[in-house]
Each structure stands twice: as structure tokens, then as C-alpha cells.
Amino acid sequence: MGVFEYVWAGVMAVFAGPEAFAIFGVGISITLLMVAFGFFLGIVIGATPGLGGPFVMAVSLPVLISIFGFTPDALLPIMGFLVGVMKGATVGGSVPAILFNTPGTPDALMTTLDGYPMTKKGQAGKALRTAHFASASGDTFSDLVLFTTAPFLAILVEGYLGFAEKAALIILSLSFVAAVVGASPMKGLIAAFLGLLIASVGTGEDLYPRMSMGTDFLANGVPLITAVLGVLIMGEVFSSFEQMWRDRRTEAATAEIPQSGDNSLSFRERRKLMPFIGVSAVVGTVIGALPGIGSTLAATLGYATGQKMHKGPVNFGEGTPEGVAATEAANSSVSGANLIPVLSLGIPGNVGAVFLILAAESIGGFNPGPSVFRFTTTEVNPELVIAFGLFTTMMFANILNWTFGGQFMRWVGIMVKIPKPALMPIVFLLTITAVYVQETSMLSVYFLLGFGLLGYVMRKIRMPILPFVISFILAGNLETALRQAFAVSKADPLFLFRSPLSVVFLALSIIVVIFFSRGKKSDPKMTSEVS
């Protein structure tokens, strides 16, 4: 098969895949349906303060796996749903930020700076249209970069990296994430090594499951999805419970401001926004391609760059559409670029990507990494078809975003009125239920609560969560790469230092940690949304 046949096979896997139902004899693909469902649900959840895309991805993953099963046919509907949620939540996050000065997602914080002043001037409709236009443009741009970059990067990695270099590259990625997320690189590193340690429990190649203390409880290892859900979602739920419990007397109702200004967004106005959107999209894409940094920093940098470019009558921070566009284009263009390290290296750089990897690992038949982009001509590489199918779902979500997203996001402003103290306990029960339906054992619920407590404590001691989660997920790959590299080197104790590339990666791992340890990062905007 040639390149274009693979692309076409991916497109057909989405449009002509298993049918959900038929209208007038025309089958509607279940994958398309799931992408649309995920996208609109993502907008609703993104518009709900306290919830976010990762939350829906986390609780829906076990449920979807229970429904679709562990077959290759399940891959595209489930991953399409997750992609839809990721994109929808990015758009939805700006709605409460603009209407109520409450960012729906952390990366929408900068949107409040100009979005809410525009609302106060009676221009909420214009601000929402600007946010949608910038968000959809940034997102589409970063997807196009992903489609063109990831395959080449993967071919490069597959062609030039051996086992030792791959192990060194995973170490470099872990140390990069540990160093850039959170305020202290040392704490990030401790979190990463703790993840490796816990992932070692009950696994290994010997008959006796290592570190299981002879118990059946630990003999099968720590369930992957349960542990990730516990640390990421339950930890956040417990933290928000405590915060609400402390703040319960200071809650104030959010008032709606009547709108009477110019709320349209003309073609001319859109054209004026394009330089801001273009620059922010490039900034967001570059930031997104680096693991661990996250969309919050992208939004901050996009806003700062836009501020320097701006020469209009209304300053940034006083309610200018350019401010909204610069922020939204930057934070939205992170989502596509985030998948570059996932698909080309198999390394998740943010929480959304974590759940895509979890879905692929749980279902099987698709191992994100350089081996996906093997353009075999004599036989079909099914992983490559899935990869192009995934790209197709992303483009379909973008089309939905351009056509219906703007109108839909103007309807979901009501979500901000749902009281958080009533919502979060429902999330608590929902997460327990989602884990149980997949594992069908109360033991998994206890694991979930245990890891939730760990996530809560890590947040309390300001230890970043993302390095822990990423190293927990990559521990198996790292160990396999190390074992293979050791075996290939014929038990050379310096097996990681024999290749110049591997030495460069390891040296960079140390340099990155030293570099980020030198500057004190106290600005919370610099940290990832997870921590």
C-alpha cells in the first residue's frame, strides 16, 4: 500500500466503519457519532467551572471500554470520542470566562482579562464569536502541523534510535516533564520516580510478582486506569471538597450582565484578528509539542505576544477582541500539537494525551509510538490505518467546531449556574461507578480511593501529578527498552553510554533539571493544569 492508500483507508475506517444506525438506507458510522457526542459533551463540560475535558475522558474511558469491548473496532469510536471531548472542552472553557469572569478550564484564565470586560461593555456575543473563531483556527492549524510532523518524526526516530537510545529518550522526556511542571524540579523528579516504583509492584518477568509482599491484593499489579483516575480525578475531587468546605461561607452568586452592544463579528474584523491568531497559533503549537508544559503557559505567552503586537484604541485588559483571540488561539493550538510526542514517540505530554494512550493500551491493537508510521507496502499496517483514522476524527471534530461549535457554545453559558458543592459529590459517585463497571470489584474502588488520597496529598505538598502519571504509564516501555538494550549490549554495564545519541539524551536530562532548578518558578501560570 502506498501513502495515499493508507490515508484513504484511514478516512474510510471512520466514514465506512461499523454503523450505529441507518437513515434512509445510509449507514451512520458509530465513530462519527462518537466524535460528535464527545465534541458537544466537551463544550458543555468545558463550560462548567470545576470540570474539564480530562475529567470526562477519565470517567468515560472505563465505561466506553465496557461497552465497545477490547476489539480493534473499538479503537476509533473510543479515541474519536476522546478527541471530540478534548476539542470541545477547549472551546467551552472560554464561555464562563467571558460571561462570568470564571474560567471553565485553567487555560481560559487569560481569556477573562479581555473577555469579561467586553461582556461588561455589552459585547459578550462578540467576545464569544471571537473566542470561537480564534479557537477553531488555532486548533485546525495545530492539527495540520500534527498531521505533517508526526509521521516524519516517527520515521526519523524509528530509523535512527536503537533500544538504548529509546530508553534514554524516555528518561529525557520524564526529566523534562518533571522539571517544567510545578515549582520544584526535585519534587517533580521524586514524583516521576515514585510513579516508576509503584508501577513496578506486581509486574516483572519472574514467576513471583515483585514487591507484592506475598499478597493477592498486589500480585496482579496496580490497575492502570484506576490508579490514573485516582490520582488525577479523585485527588482533584478531594482537594475541591476541602476547598469548598473551607470557603462555604464566602460563596457569592454570579450575576448576569445585560447585553446591548455590537455583538456581531464581521469578515473585516475577523481579518484584523488573523495576525494575532496566526502568531498565537504558532506559539501554542510549539509549546504543545513539548511534553508537560500545557496550554496555560501557551495562553500566557500568546497573550503577552499579542499585547506587544497590539496598537488598537482599546488596550489589552480593557476588553479588546484581539486579547481574546490571542489567548484562545494559543491555548487551543496546544491540543493538536500535544499529540506529536504521543504519536511519534509514544510519550504523553499532557493529561488529554494520557487518556488517549490509556485507551490504546487498554484496548490493544494500537501502540502509539514510532512503529505506528511504518509505511509497509507488501502488507497492510493496521496501526497506520488507525493513525490516519484518528487524524480523520480530528478533522471531523474541527468541521463540527467550525459549523456548529460557535452556536452551541453560546447556549451553554447556563452551566456556570450549577452549584459546585452539588456537582462535585456527583462526580465522586460517577468516578466510583465508572471504575467499578470496568473492574467489577470493590477492590478497584479501594484502589481508586487510595490513589485519590495519594493525589490529594501530592496536591497538598505541592508535588506535581503529571510526572507521576506519565512515568507510571511509561514504566513498562522503559523497562522493556532497558532490558532489550542490556541484552543487545551483551550485558555491558555501560550499555546506556555506548551510543553518542544516548549520551546526548542523558546529558540533556541532567541539563534540563539543572536549568529549571536555577530559576525559581513561583508563577502559578507556569505550572500545568493538573498540578
Next chain:
Amino acid sequence: MLGRRAELMLGAVFLLLGLFVIVVWVPQDSETWMIETFRRQTTMGDAFLPMIAGALVAICAAIHLFMTLRRNEEQETDGPVFDGAALAFLVQLSGLTALCLAVMYWAGPIAVQLFASGETGDAATYRQMRGTYPYKLLGFVLGGFSLVFLTTSLIEGRFKVSRVISSILAVIVLIVIFDLPFDNILLPPNGDW
């Protein structure tokens, strides 16, 4: 950054954890050591990864301790990690969660024990009855409702009628999502019986 004392304690705890892992846990609880030679073939043993991870936790914790010791007192920015209020909240939340999960787990079996009988008139087990209404949903409804309602009340510091309604609605919605459309999905605690 936390206070200097809290960071020092944190470093000490992780240093001890790392040392415990490499001195006690992994050596005592792994079948093979870091490097194994069997029939003249040398391979990486199961202890390799956790030993390296444990050692690196200890090293990073030691560096963290050293860096914190060099830090000025004025750099302290955040409040205490765990104050009395946080502990009081955790205790209440843990007790409440344990109680609700116990209700979820036992409500169905106790109801079967009290009210249900088998086809031949003899006592039925919960496993036999877990697919029939109302036993199928009893544990989830009672446990789920109490979990949502009591947690909301704990957070808000008072009982509200509106929260009773929202908690009931939440449980109903979850049943509609998870149970009604699928025959192969078991709600908690039915998979355990």
C-alpha cells in the same frame, strides 16, 4: 513552595522511603536481583527498575533536603500543609465514605436475607437475586444517594431539601446511563457477589 520545615520533613520522608525500598523492600520481595546470570547468560533481573527508582527517589530527596537547608526563611510563601481543619475534614470525609460504601455493599444482601425467598420457598442468596429488581439496584441507590447527599451536606455544612432531590436525580441518571441500556454492565456492588 511550602514552609522550610514542611519541605525538610517532606525531603526526610522521601529519603527514608527511598532507603527503605532499596535496603528492605526490593531485596526481600523480588525473585531475581538487579543483574542475573543463568547458564552463562546475563540478563536484567526484576529488581533492576524498582532499585533504580528507589535509589533515585532517595537521591532526589537528599538533594531537596540540601537545597531546602540552604534556603532563606523569607522564601516561605505558603501556609501549613496539613492544619487541624484539613485533618478534621479528612476524618469526616473518610468516615462518611466508609459508611456509604458499607451501605452500598451490604444493603442488597441484607434485604435478600430478610425478604427474599427462592423459587422453592427456601432462603435465596444475593447472588441468585442480584439480577432482579429491587435487589439489583438497592445497594447502589441507597449507598449512592447517601454518598452524594451526605458529602454535599458536609461541604455546605447544612442539610437542604434541594440537595435531597439533586442527589436522587443524580443516582437515577447514573442508573439510566450505566444500567438500563446494557445487560453486561454490573453496578456496584453486584460484581462482588
